[in-house]
Amino acid sequence: MNSLPIWLLHVSRTEQITPHMARITLTGDDVRGFSLEEADQQVKLYFPRPGQSRPVLPEVTETTDLTTWYQAYGAIPEDERPWMRSYTIRAHDPATNSLTFDFVLHRHAGPATRWAMNAREGDCLGVFGPTDYFARPKPLSSSVEEADWVLLAGDDAAVPGMATIIESLPPGKRAFAFVEVQDAADEQPFTTGADLTTTWLHRGAAEPGHSEALAETVRAATLPDGEGFAWIAGEAGLVRRIRRHLVDDRGLPKSRIEFSGYWRLKLTQDDAPTPEDLAEAQERLAEAQAQSS
Incomplete structure (x- = not known):
């Protein structure tokens, strides 16, 4: 072995x-x-x-x-x-x-x-x-189970991960999925026992990462009272904007948001990290240390 x-x-x-x-x-x-x-x-x-x-x-x-x-x-x-x-x-x-x-x-x-x-x-x-x-500092399943409701937001690259989370949600769990793809042909059915509301957004001819439709839709969304948990993934800049909104405008604690910048405009994983990437990495490290202490 x-x-x-x-x-x-x-x-x-x-x-x-x-x-x-x-x-x-x-x-x-x-x-x-x-x-x-x-x-x-x-x-x-x-x-x-x-x-x-x-x-x-x-x-x-x-x-x-x-x-x-x-x-x-x-x-x-x-x-x-x-x-x-x-x-x-x-x-x-x-x-x-x-x-x-x-x-x-x-x-x-x-x-x-x-x-x-x-x-x-x-x-x-x-x-x-x-x-x-x-591995995560805290299992994703624990964060989901502790929350009264779950918000998931992402672009095309986030769909596979989002789908696995949706499929694993506890029966009846209130959940909201906001997904940006090119057009209706790129929508996929989600299988779940949760109480899921899915909003599909179509960017049309716009280049991935250049549309603000996903961020604007999350900002305008009506979310329930209670303890929420958010999972955000996709283009790094878009993920940061949505996360900033949830923290600054919605009052969601950073510890209740999991976020991943899967890709970066005009950059690949082979390119050096930007100052924003480094700051994000430092913040992740600090949060992981806080959760493990």
Whole structure:
């Protein structure tokens, strides 16, 4: 057994579920015995460079630790080093030892989109996780159960994670989902026993991240009394604006908001963090330390 959960899995199925989202299932013996205990469980995916049949990753042994592995990963020549991106596990099927991921097919294709658009049965992908290294200070399920109502807001990239949360909501839990996609063809049905109200927003021809419809709709929304919990994900700047509104205008404590800037306008995960990214990271660290103390 590897000391780090780093797997090489292979494509077993591809499906186009909306015009701008592909669903890809990966399988392999490494998934055997795995259990998905929390919704919105993120992992790192490693995409092979052009000409590679599999991503070039450092060897993992029983004694390999996280720091040593990442140092070895960083030492791989840049033109050989796999692209790394964060993704949410959409589903896990223990009967077939498989994990499923949903990929947004962006107009300006990056490495993940290019891989997803061309994925074929047998193609190889690296997966790091799930692991406690990426775990939340407080389980998402606990935050949801403690709340009287739940607000979820995000763009296309947030749909897979949002869907797993909605599916896991307790029966009857009051919940509000605000989702921005390109048009009605990109809407997806959510399955839940919760008391869910979903508002779909269509940005049309506008570039992702440039529309203010999602932020404006959340600002105008009527929310119930009681203790709320919010989950926000998508373009980093949009996420920050919605979070600022919930804290400053709605009085929602920061400890009751979970937020993730999945992507950044004109930047990728390969680019250096901005001052806003660094400030956000410091705030996350402070909140994690406060919750663990």
